[in-house]
Amino acid sequence: MSAGPDSTHVSSLGKGDGLHQQVIASFPLCDVTEADLTQNPQFCKLLATLSQHVDPTGLTFPLKKELEKTEQKLQSQRRHWLHSESLHKGLQEMIQDHCIQKQHATFYETMEKCLLVAQCVRQLDPSSAANQDQPSVLGLNPQQILELMPSEKNVQRMKHGLLRELEKHLKKKCLSLLAYYQPEWESESEGLKNSKLSHLSAQLDIGKRRAESLKDTCRENSVLLQRQTQLYLSELIKCIQLLQSLILDHKLRIQTDLDRKKLDYFEGKCDLVLQKIKTEMVGIQLDTYTVDSISAHRKIREKLESALKACQVEKHSVELKLASFDILGKEFEALAKEYCRLRQEIDVNNWALKSSPSAKDK
Template structure:
């Protein structure tokens, strides 16, 4: 277990760097830590109890133990699975060889025995319930392990197969390792058998070295990604500050020159308005000069004088009529009926006079 990180409260910049290094997954910057010293102190204390992934020390210990146990069980399972897969591949290769070439009878018997043993072992594993299955489960097809064991080949063939199996399995695994070596380094394919065996003995160490190098590159890539994210965030924050500063400068510049611009624009609009008004007056005068001559103006004046005199006469007549009407209104409603009757008789007289006039004109014709 790694030692707990220690922090000193000396230099503020170094403290901030240590806090950021202790929490690489947190999206915080030095500015955040500077503006919030209590939060920085909290992270400093918290970094003594958790690792970079955020796990506490006891939980990290339990996780490491569980990981070791898992790796041990995984290796055990991979060992048995690799052995079973290798045997299956050997049987498959033998079946392919039988279709392309003649196989010796003893070799044919060896692979047939091995295939039957694998099938029986697989059936027994299916029939034998493990701790994770229900013990009361009825057997498949009513069979038990002892009945399936009776299907094994003769004991003599099984013993012979067991004696030759390590050698055949070793040859098969060696062939696979050589194929892996040729895939890993194609330029080694034309080397001699002894040189290949020598290089094959160092293949595991070379693969471990490449794996560690790959993991180191992944870690470096992750660190570079985190650093790039921080730099990008810092760049964006600085860019926003620059934009805000530029906006404030533009606003101040606009405010300073806006008064002068408004004054000049107002003077321009006033001058333009005055020019338009003078032009309108000029056009009115031109229209009046083109429309009214000296004779027409004198005639209009005489007409106006006559109309004014007639208007005054009409107003005098109106006043006299209003006086008469007011005197008639004193007489009451009966005089109103007499006035209406008088108006009706006057209207009938006018109609008859008009008819008589028309009739006289018709007779004269």
């Protein structure tokens, strides 16, 4: 049943993207995006309905009116306080100027005493103290302080000339402010300066509003700069990560080509070293084997080959004899061994006979 008024409010704002834009515009301080409103349509409707009852800052309209009234009252009290405070400061400045110039004028002395007495009376006033039972300073009361006021005649004379002197002092301050605010007017006539003073307040208000506007713009630019800096840093981190991945892929791809080139280089270097070794070996052979040594080695080789052939023939004949002996069996093997033993004994006896002294004499 309650959906009817809500739907009326929503339809009055708009539909779709238009509704989203109006909701976002109605709550500029709320960090909500169109994607959030699209994903949460009920929340979007709630904000659309709520925008009919609150201002962009989030205050309800009755509360905003009360706040405006309170601010107006506060501004009024502030203006009243600033008025009194500026007058008090102006009087103090006049007294300070009088003390610096060392002028013994009854007017300034009377005004100084009146200000001191008024300040002391305000300090001793029990109505301004938070604790009513608090003892007074040095046991004094306001009536005792009022007795220190200058004579009534001097006070009346001071009051009579106070406005004129205060006006001179304030005008002097305004002229100094005008000279600071617009130095080009310092050399102008008194009439032009007075005319310019009448517009000084409006110009100061314009300058103040401009300064506040620039301050707000600076604050917004600072926030925007921070957001852009964060966005820039995040994008920079993504770029660095992408660059690192590209470097890694490129390095892995190049590493294969580099390894192949290194392998080809080492293979070529090994071939060069082998060729150099062969060249050194050939050089050593050329230095070692001259023409004469080669012919001598060739003759030696021929003799050794002929001797080898003779040995092979003899070996062949011996193998034939051994084959014929194998046919005779094991009995002949025993006789052959006995023959070999007797042959060895005969050789030993012959060697002994040849080695004996009698044989040498013969």
